[in-house]
Amino acid sequence: MIDKIVDPEKLRHFPPGGGKIELYWLYTSGKAGNEFFRKLREGKFIAARCKKCGRRYFPPRIFCEFDFSETEFFEISGEGCVEAFTIAKLDLNENPMEEIIALIKLEGTDGRILHLIGEAKDVCIGMKVKPVLKKVDEMTGTISDIKYFKPV
Amino acid sequence: MPAVVGVGYYGFNTNTPDMSWKEIMYEAAVRAYEDAGIDPRRDVDSFVTCAEDFYEGFAIFDEFVPDQLGAVVKPTCTVCADFLYGLATAYMQIESGLADIAVVEAHSKASDMKTFGEIIRHAMDPIWLKGVTRAHPYYFAALEMSYYMNKYCISEEAIAEVVVKNKGNAILNESAPYGAKLTVESVLNSPFVFYPMRKIEIAERADGAIVFVVARDEIARKITDSPVWIKGIGWWSETSSYDTRSFEALYAYKAGKMAYKMAGIEVPVKEIDIAEIDDRFAFKELQHIVALQLAGKFEVCELMREGYFSRNGSLPVNVSGGNLGVGNLLEATGAQKSLEVVLQLRREAGRRQIDCELGVAQCWRYIPTASGAVAVFGV
Ligand SMILES: [Zn+2]
Numbered sequence: 186m187i188d189k190i191v192d193p194e195k196l197r198h199f200p201p202g203g204g205k206i207e208l209y210w211l212y213t214s215g216k217a218g219n220e221f222f223r224k225l226r227e228g229k230f231i232a233a234r235c236k237k238c239g240r241r242y243f244p245p246r247i248f249c250e251f252d253f254s255e256t257e258f259f260e261i262s263g264e265g266c267v268e269a270f271t272i273a274k275l276d277l278n279e280n281p282m283e284e285i286i287a288l289i290k291l292e293g294t295d296g297r298i299l300h301l302i303g304e305a306k307d308v309c310i311g312m313k314v315k316p317v318l319k320k321v322d323e324m325t326g327t328i329s330d331i332k333y334f335k336p337v
Numbered sequence: 338m339p340a341v342v343g344v345g346y347y348g349f350n351t352n353t354p355d356m357s358w359k360e361i362m363y364e365a366a367v368r369a370y371e372d373a374g375i376d377p378r379r380d381v382d383s384f385v386t387c388a389e390d391f392y393e394g395f396a397i398f399d400e401f402v403p404d405q406l407g408a409v410v411k412p413t414c415t416v417c418a419d420f421l422y423g424l425a426t427a428y429m430q431i432e433s434g435l436a437d438i439a440v441v442e443a444h445s446k447a448s449d450m451k452t453f454g455e456i457i458r459h460a461m462d463p464i465w466l467k468g469v470t471r472a473h474p475y476y477f478a479a480l481e482m483s484y485y486m487n488k489y490c491i492s493e494e495a496i497a498e499v500v501v502k503n504k505g506n507a508i509l510n511e512s513a514p515y516g517a518k519l520t521v522e523s524v525l526n527s528p529f530v531f532y533p534m535r536k537i538e539i540a541e542r543a544d545g546a547i548v549f550v551v552a553r554d555e556i557a558r559k560i561t562d563s564p565v566w567i568k569g570i571g572w573w574s575e576t577s578s579y580d581t582r583s584f585e586a587l588y589a590y591k592a593g594k595m596a597y598k599m600a601g602i603e604v605p606v607k608e609i610d611i612a613e614i615d616d617r618f619a620f621k622e623l624q625h626i627v628a629l630q631l632a633g634k635f636e637v638c639e640l641m642r643e644g645y646f647s648r649n650g651s652l653p654v655n656v657s658g659g660n661l662g663v664g665n666l667l668e669a670t671g672a673q674k675s676l677e678v679v680l681q682l683r684r685e686a687g688r689r690q691i692d693c694e695l696g697v698a699q700c701w702r703y704i705p706t707a708s709g710a711v712a713v714f715g716v
Contacts, residue, residue, distance in 0.1 A: 189514060190351060190352060191351050191352065191541060193352045204394070212464060215464070243580060244464075269481070269487065270483055271480050271482075271483055271532060271534065272531065272532040273476040273479070275530050276454070277473055278454055279473060282471070286472060287480075288483075288484065299465075299466060301470060310483070328464065328466070328467075328468045328469055329468050329469070
């Protein structure tokens with residue numbers, strides 16, 4: 186009674202050819218994104234502080250979303266603390282996989298990063314972690330320039 | 338105050354291989370117009386549909402709408418959000434004097450989607466989130482669950498109770514495809530897919546279409562003997578940023594406050610008789626019950642265990658079976674919630690009928706959002 190057929194192709198006399206939407210974009214990472222990924226090549230992490238209320242944003246951005254005012258960038262360690270985690274066992278198409286994904290509170294900020302956990306036998310909430318970066322010549326200016334976070 | 342004067346629906350099914358999305362909309366519309374006793378070509382002043390292009394599989398969805406609703410050469414618009422946002426739009430059109438009778442529609446043809454995970458992934462921030470993992474976006478809800486369980490000491494058993502209750506309620510709902518008789522033990526023994534989330538705690542997708550006919554006060558009284566009044570409506574968004582959001586359904590609390598204030602409700606837990614709330618992941622039901630002020634954050638687990646929210650309990654929640662029993666209806670989720678409340682208030686809920694005069698329906702905009710809407714209905 187629990188498992189039901191949800192794939193309509195198993196039910197049709199005339200399997201539709203279906204259709205696909207091929208969509209490609211250039212996603213602009215913006216001023217804050219560019220600054221972050223450029224600094225990351227030097228092994229540095231930056232965050233952004235609101236000039237008005239002082240809230241420290243990670244991911245960095247050029248404006249404060251609470252009082253709509255400007256921010257300034259500053260350097261942080263990149264280390265943080267696991268706030269929540271999940272062990273994911275299904276990929277996008279519901280095929281098996283296994284990865285630990287965590288919400289990490291970044292030290293010296295009021296923000297978070299969402300990333301993978303690697304080199305860890307066990308993971309728990311409150312665990313201290315630090316980033317492991319790709320080699321500079323493998324970096325592409327995207328979030329996967331950070332390979333994962335590992336226990337400190 | 339506008340009232341619901343007619344409802345129609347088609348579904349809900351795991352699959353609808355014999356009907357197109359347009360045909361299920363047509364079926365639901367015909368039933369709603371029959372229920373209200375109106376002719377859409379003559380009587381309806383405005384039509385509102387709720388749809389997301391990526392869920393539909395083609396662009397500019399509003400262009401594909403008018404014919405199947407009887408809305409050709411009439412004022413029509415599409416709201417890119419859940420049904421409850423469409424209901425709010427219809428409400429405002431009526432209150433502003435633009436329309437006397439408005440129609441709201443939402444549907445799900447989820448079974449036509451071959452790559453649901455990929456589509457939801459397109460809702461993730463492309464710079465900071467999308468490239469992190471190829472895991473199914475369900476992971477994002479699991480992270481919120483991990484955060485929520487840890488912060489408020491939510492037990493696995495309480496979450497399992499939600500699954501048992503809702504799938505059990507669905508057995509009495511002929512329109513719910515995912516009903517099942519389960520025990521807390523059987524749920525706890527079932528496999529994890531996104532630890533701490535089990536597969537059985539995730540609402541499977543379902544197909545269906547729902548249409549409401551909404552009318553201005555005086556007209557509602559003329560059309561029907563059993564108008565269901567829209568007493569309050571509210572919607573609210575936190576932020577798209579995962580770093581600044583509360584991860585504890587602040588959107589539902591705020592949307593609820595907006596709707597309660599409009600309805601003149603001061604103590605929801607004392608005044609609300611029935612609640613249909615978003616449970617597309619089992620933990621979300623607990624979180625939303627608290628956000629809607631129907632229980633305290635530290636007592637919700639105990640109340641769930643005691644059966645307070647059961648069909649026979651003091652404050653029945655998801656008597657229809659919820660999304661766990663009926664299915665994930667995408668943008669029609671709030672429509673199914675509203676439909677159940679309306680049927681209950683009209684005493685047309687058959688074997689699952691409960692005694693009620695005031696009900697609340699709530700939806701969340703699903704992964705990865707922190708947005709949602711709430712409506713209060715009364716007789
Ligand atoms: Zn600020």
